Amino acid sequence: MSMSPQEIFEVASPAVSDPDATDQHVEAGQPITRGRLILRRFLRQKSGIAALVVLVLIFLLAYFGPYLTHWKFDDFDQTNILTGPDSNHFLGVDEVGRDVYARTLKGLQKSLVIGLVAALVTTSIAAVAGSIAGYFGGFIDITVVWIIDLLLVLPGFLILAILSPALAGKTWLWLVVLLAVFGWMVTGRVVRGMAMSLRERDYVHAAKFMGVPALTIIRRHLLPNMASLLIVDVTINVGGTILAETGLSFFGFGVQPPDVSMGTVLSDAQPLATTYPHVFMFGAGLLVLTVLCVSVIGDALRDAIDPSSGSSRL
Amino acid sequence: MTVTDKTLPDREPAGSPAGSPLLEVSDLTVSFGSEAGPVRAVRGVSYTVRPGETLAIVGESGSGKSVSSLAVMGLLPSSAVVTGSIRFKGTELLGLNDRRLSKLRGSGISMVFQDPLSALTPVYTIGDQIAEAVRIHQEVSKNQAHARAVELLDLVGIPNARLRADSFPHEFSGGMRQRAMIAMAIANDPDLIIADEPTTALDVTIQAQVLEVLKKAKEATNAATVLITHDLGVVAGFADRVMVMYSGKSVELAPVDEVFYTPRMPYTMGLLGSIPRMDVEEKEPLIPIEGTPPSLVSLPSGCPFQPRCPIAVDLCRTVEPPLADTDRPLHWAACHRSLEIAQRGWSAADVFVRPALPPADASLPPVREERDVVLALDNVHRAFPIRKGAVIRRTVGSVRAVDGVSFDIRQGETLGLVGESGCGKTTTIMEVMNLLEPQQGRIVVLGKDTGTLKNSDRRKMRADLSIVFQDPMASLDPRMPIGDILAEPMWVQKIPDERIKARTAELLQLVGLAPEHASRYPAEFSGGQRQRIGIARALALDPKVIVLDEPVSALDVSIQAGVINLLDELKVRMGLSYLFVAHDLSVVRHIADRVAVMYLGRIVEIGTTREIFAAPSHPYTQALLSAIPLPDPVKERSRKRILLSGDLPSPADVPSGCRFSSRCFVFAEQLDAEQQATCKGVDPGLYELGGDHRAACHFAKVREVV
Incomplete structure (x- = not known):
């Protein structure tokens, strides 16, 4: 994240863009709802739409692509080792006789799922921890900030690498948990800052003076008002976690064989990248394309949600 | 009879101040693009400013008064489409490039902004910033410029100007910053000063000081002034001529006395009728202007004021009236019936309906001492520690925000708590609303001491004590539909769902909204309507006491009157007691039975209104x-x-x-x-x-x- 998200997301203010236009008469036609406005602004951005279309295609490919061939990702075709793409093996065969097409798509499935789930978990941790710290302040705040600072100075990759033998044979969901635990800190800090400013809003005061319990205030008033930040954060995190998972798996710390992910596919193919490029190119290309799409969508979403971020101005 | 806007300046009778106009704006239009279509912020405004005169532009938010002046300064964003003509000393300003315009800004025309904190650069000293303004337009040395800056600061009444010139903006108070802005504005002896709500952000005593400085600055430079404001009181004491704007058009243009004593446009009459007067003792309900200003995206056909105008006729609904001559010289109004208004001698009370107030509750004992005390503060203190040090934080002093405040409010009574910002009135009401034991002293709500309350009792007590906030934009959660906002206090008290639903509809009707509005979001309502929703929420549980924290100060005057009347009416109908916190003494005089004046954490004077x-x-x-x-x-x-x-x-x-x-x-x-x-x-x-x-x-x- 290059810009501080706090600057980008001025906490949900009802003013749309022009101060003169906000005082709309209720009876003067049905005003545009916020959701429709965001959708309209998003649809105006060609790059965002294109990326969304490509990403949907990638998902379709990952889940329906394997049905196009009779080869399974763990089949061995000893007769065609290292042959190039043809009608039998769409993308050729690797050095031990596995079908590159089937394997890559299987890996893509896993990476996409891990990326999505881990991004959701990451943002959820950040939202809960950050808003609780920001709303309550005091001792709770100090504790949460201390944990954030601690996690920020710990080398996450190294710890994941060290922990990975202990997780061998366990479900990949553990990997998701670990990726999330080491990935929520920056967003957590931002959420904490927003919670601290939202805490001083009159509507939060009003709720407090009605006697609404603190956790209910957080759930009902704080989190919905940060929704735009959180949504964009999830999107951007998807790209990040896919890369993190791929990196770990590449070095053998993440997804363990016989399970396949983009990381293991690429690490298996890496020695042949220069000699038999077909084994490597497809997977690498798909990975780059996926992450690129996700980040373009994230940008477009941010511009759509926050009109002051520049490019969406009329 | 009618004159087109373009010919206005020529048609002025010979009695007017001599000399050619300094600023001539004719047929100015400004529009912005928006999601809902083009926003026509200014629609054909023409006016002239002669050397040395003060023209006040009055209007509510969204009337285009600021936009039209920003257009003169060439400070509108590039997305604005500006047409018409703006001539300054005969030079056309529209279409001038930024470099030539910059030459003019500061030396020919200068501007004083509303918010002096954001108008000054925080990283340079005040003296440097004024010296910079001098050096841009004049060939002087650095030292001379600095000396001039000190001179200017002295002129605007900054004590110890030589020393204070080296201060940074954050070391100045709001009033002093505004003085510094005025010093900067007159640094190059401009011919025209545009002051955009120069005192709106300031307290009244500081406003009086700054207006005095502005007058002095005007005398020193003999500059003409365009004063943009919504405060008719400021206009009355400061302006020579007044232009009233409504939804992007100028609807009345006349010398100041004419506008105040013989208005010819119903909107102006309504504005004058809707402000509570500090010099009027009689407690009559105010005359509100019904409805809200139209959206600039979809203006009604005909006169833009027609949907709110009680004397609109068919012609008003089809033809928009131009700014035309009236029966009086030098007085123009945009109303089809202005001559009729003159002939019949109508005033605001004749044109608009003065609502009737329900009679006072007879069940309450007439003598104050016989009524129950609903809220009592006894020597309440609240201090905030000032801490220093990054690692080991030690207390080095304390801010005594509330320093021994005592008052009581009896049933059916309104206490106005007034004072300038920083006097501790907000801290006082926060102490009351928290329902906790104060640091010192006692708070007694409905006979119960807050220090001895159990948590469950405290929650029950919240049903009897509610609050309405100042800013209707900030006090309603933008992500919640109105129905849920109104239901929230009832959820807390565990009221069954069917009852909540019925009550929500009831509440909306009580404050003059429709039950169908429950499914809409706050952003779809205007400021006044939002404040009504805030009041409805405060009423949800039939409270005994309502704390009103400047409930009308964020609203436009025409809207304000309706809300004040509503508060008056609810108080009588429901037997409420109000703690009314405000800085606007005219509103307090209108609504309060007793008044307490606060200064620096203490009540300095208390008594009946x-x-x-x-x-x-x-x-x-x-x-x-x-x-x-x-x-x-x-x-x-x-x-x-x-x-x-x-x-x-x-x-x-x-x-x-x-x-x-x-x-x-x-x-x-x-x-x-x-x-x-x-x-x-x-x-x-x-x-x-x-x-x-x-x-x-x-x-x-x-x-x-x-």
Whole structure:
């Protein structure tokens, strides 16, 4: 994240863009709802739409692509080792006789799922921890900030690498948990800052003076008002976690064989990248394309949600 | 009969001030693109400013008054489409490139903005910033420019100008920053000063100071001034001519007395009728203008004011009236019926309907002492520690925000708590609303001491005590539909769902909205409607006491009247008691039964509304009252202001003895040394002045100031 998200997301203010236009008469036609406005602004951005279309295609490919061939990702075709793409093996065969097409798509499935789930978990941790710290302040705040600072100075990759033998044979969901635990800190800090400013809003005061319990205030008033930040954060995190998972798996710390992910596919193919490029190119290309799409969508979403971020101005 | 806008300047009779116009704006239009379609912020405005005169542009938010002046300065964003003509000393400004415009800005035309904090660069000293303005337009050395800056700061009344020139903007108070802005504006002897709501962000006593400075600056440079404001009181005392704007059009243009005494456009009449008057004692309901200003995206056909105008005829609905001659010279109004208004001698009370107030509740005992006390504060203190140090934080002092406040409110009564920002009124109501034991003293709500409450009792008590906030934009959660917002207090008290639903509809009707509105979001409502929703939420549980934290100060005047009337009506109908916190004394005079004036964490004067306004006895109350401009040019010209020197002292460093002595005019001008020693040495308590009236002054003396 290059810009501080706090600057980008001025906490949900009802003013749309022009101060003169906000005082709309209720009876003067049905005003545009916020959701429709965001959708309209998003649809105006060609790059965002294109990326969304490509990403949907990638998902379709990952889940329906394997049905196009009779080869399974763990089949061995000893007769065609290292042959190039043809009608039998769409993308050729690797050095031990596995079908590159089937394997890559299987890996893509896993990476996409891990990326999505881990991004959701990451943002959820950040939202809960950050808003609780920001709303309550005091001792709770100090504790949460201390944990954030601690996690920020710990080398996450190294710890994941060290922990990975202990997780061998366990479900990949553990990997998701670990990726999330080491990935929520920056967003957590931002959420904490927003919670601290939202805490001083009159509507939060009003709720407090009605006697609404603190956790209910957080759930009902704080989190919905940060929704735009959180949504964009999830999107951007998807790209990040896919890369993190791929990196770990590449070095053998993440997804363990016989399970396949983009990381293991690429690490298996890496020695042949220069000699038999077909084994490597497809997977690498798909990975780059996926992450690129996700980040373009994230940008477009941010511009759509926050009109002051520049490019969406009329 | 009608004149087109273009020919206006030529048609002015010979009696007008001589000389060619300094600024000539003709047929100016400004529009912005928006999601909902083009926003036509200014639609064909023409006016002229002659050398040395002051033109006030008055209007509510969204009327285009600021946009039209930003267009003159060439400061509109590039997305704005501007047409028409703006001529300054005969030079066309529209279409001029930025470099040539920059030459003019500052030296020919200069501007004073509303928010002096964001208009000054935080990283340079005030002196440097003024010197920079001088050096851009004049060939002078750095030292000369600095000397000039000090001179200018001195002129606008900054004490110790030589020293203060080296201060940074954050070291200046709001009033001093605005003075510095004025100094910068007059640095190059401009011919025209545009002041965009120059005193809106300031307290009344500071506003009086700044307006005085602005007058002085005008005299020093003999510049013409365009004053943009929504405050008709400021206009009455400051302007030569007034232009009233409504939804992007100028609807009335006339000399100041004409506008105030013989308005010819119903909107102007409505504006004048809807402001509560500090100089009127009678408690009549205000005359609100129904409805809200139209959206600039979808204007109604015909006259834009027609949907809210009680005397609209068919012609008004089809043809938009141009700004035309009236029966009086130098007076133009955009109304088809302006001549009729003149012939029949209509005033606001004739054109608009003055709503009737329900009769007072007869079940309440008429004598105040016989009614129950619903809220009592007894010597309440609240101090915030000032801490220093990054690792080991130690307390180095304390801000005594509330320093011994006592008052009580009885059933069916409104106490107005007034004072300038920083006097501790917000802290006081926060102490009340928290329902916790104060640091010192006692708070008793409906006979129960908050210090002894159990958590469950406290939650129950919240049903009897509710609050309405100042800013209707901030007090409603933008992500919640109105129905849920109104239901929230009832959820907390575990009221069954069906009952909540019925009550929500009931509440919406009670505050003048439709039950169908429950599914809409706050952003779909105008400011006044949002404030009504805030009031409905406060009423949800049939409370006994409502704390009103400046409930109308964020609203436009025409909307404000409706909300004040609503509060008046609800109070009578539901037997409510209000703690009404405000800085606007005219509103307080209208709504309150008793008034408490706060200064630096203490109540300095308390009494019935009549006593406070007719016989103010504390010098601070007198200064406060005299600082408020009256919307009446003749009265305003004959009034003598008591100008307080300096700013509010910091509550972290309260002066010894009487805390007002550092700014007190009585102390400085009328007391001998021995008496001054008393003020400096002895902290005055609230002395009885007869009846309910008490003031914290050793030498209290009634002065008539309104």
